[in-house]
Amino acid sequence: MKFFIDTANVDEIKQAAAMGILSGVTTNPSLVAKEGRDFVQVLKEIVEIVDGPISAEVVSLDAEGMVKEALPLADIHKNIVIKIPMTAEGMKAVYQLAQRGIRTNVTLIFSANQALVAARAGASFVSPFIGRLDDISQDGAELIADIAHIFDLHAIDTEIIAASIRHPIHVTQAAKAGAHIATIPFKVIDQIIKHPLTDRGIERFLADWSTLQKQ
Numbered sequence: 001m002k003f004f005i006d007t008a009n010v011d012e013i014k015q016a017a018a019m020g021i022l023s024g025v026t027t028n029p030s031l032v033a034k035e036g037r038d039f040v041q042v043l044k045e046i047v048e049i050v051d052g053p054i055s056a057e058v059v060s061l062d063a064e065g066m067v068k069e070a071l072p073l074a075d076i077h078k079n080i081v082i083k084i085p086m087t088a089e090g091m092k093a094v095y096q097l098a099q100r101g102i103r104t105n106v107t108l109i110f111s112a113n114q115a116l117v118a119a120r121a122g123a124s125f126v127s128p129f130i131g132r133l134d135d136i137s138q139d140g141a142e143l144i145a146d147i148a149h150i151f152d153l154h155a156i157d158t159e160i161i162a163a164s165i166r167h168p169i170h171v172t173q174a175a176k177a178g179a180h181i182a183t184i185p186f187k188v189i190d191q192i193i194k195h196p197l198t199d200r201g202i203e204r205f206l207a208d209w210s211t212l213q214k215q
């Protein structure tokens with residue numbers, strides 16, 4: 001499973017990229033609004049940091065509007081992937097963009113059937129939301145496993161991005177369930193790197209080492 005970062009914060013992207021673990025970036029309108037910066041400028045900065053798929057979401061609700069928004073975003077850089085919501089209008093936009101060779105990431109996926117439809121419309125990526133399913137007492141990890149099984153069974157090459165990751169257990173669950181990618185907030189990337197026994201181990205090694213220096 002590859003790691004994407006789920007943020008529109010350029011400093012967070014730089015920090016994660018410096019560790020060599022980032023294969024891509026996802027943004028959404030809420031994350032972009034949080035930064036209070038010009039969206040196109042943010043995307044131009046991100047493509048310079050990460051050499052991988054960078055999802056940029058459209059906000060129109062009709063296919064024509066989505067495609068109209070998508071074209072200039074796709075022109076920014078070859079790595080820009082257009083994020084489209086899982087609706088009938090969204091599927092029309094995915095189909096039209098695929099015909100133009102523009103990759104899409106279908107977002108707000110909450111069922112295996114939605115993922116299958118998005119893949120058949122021509123999506124390069126589907127984003128099932130684990131955390132938001134867990135919020136309503138449904139098993140997000142099971143959804144990832146179902147989609148992975150179906151895509152495998154029918155030789156579908158659309159990649160599964162486990163999204164709405166809220167804590168480290170979601171990352172492990174996504175990997176075990178067969179997600180190709182997990183898109184993870186910076187805070188959770190930080191959490192999965194750390195372990196209290198690692199910190200304690202470093203402290204003990206340094207303490208032992210300092211006794212050697214005194215001899």
Ligand code: E4P
Binds near residue numbers: 026131
């Ligand atoms: C996915 O691409 C979304 O940006 C994101 O994962 C949503 O996460 P949330 O449910 O924590 O807002």
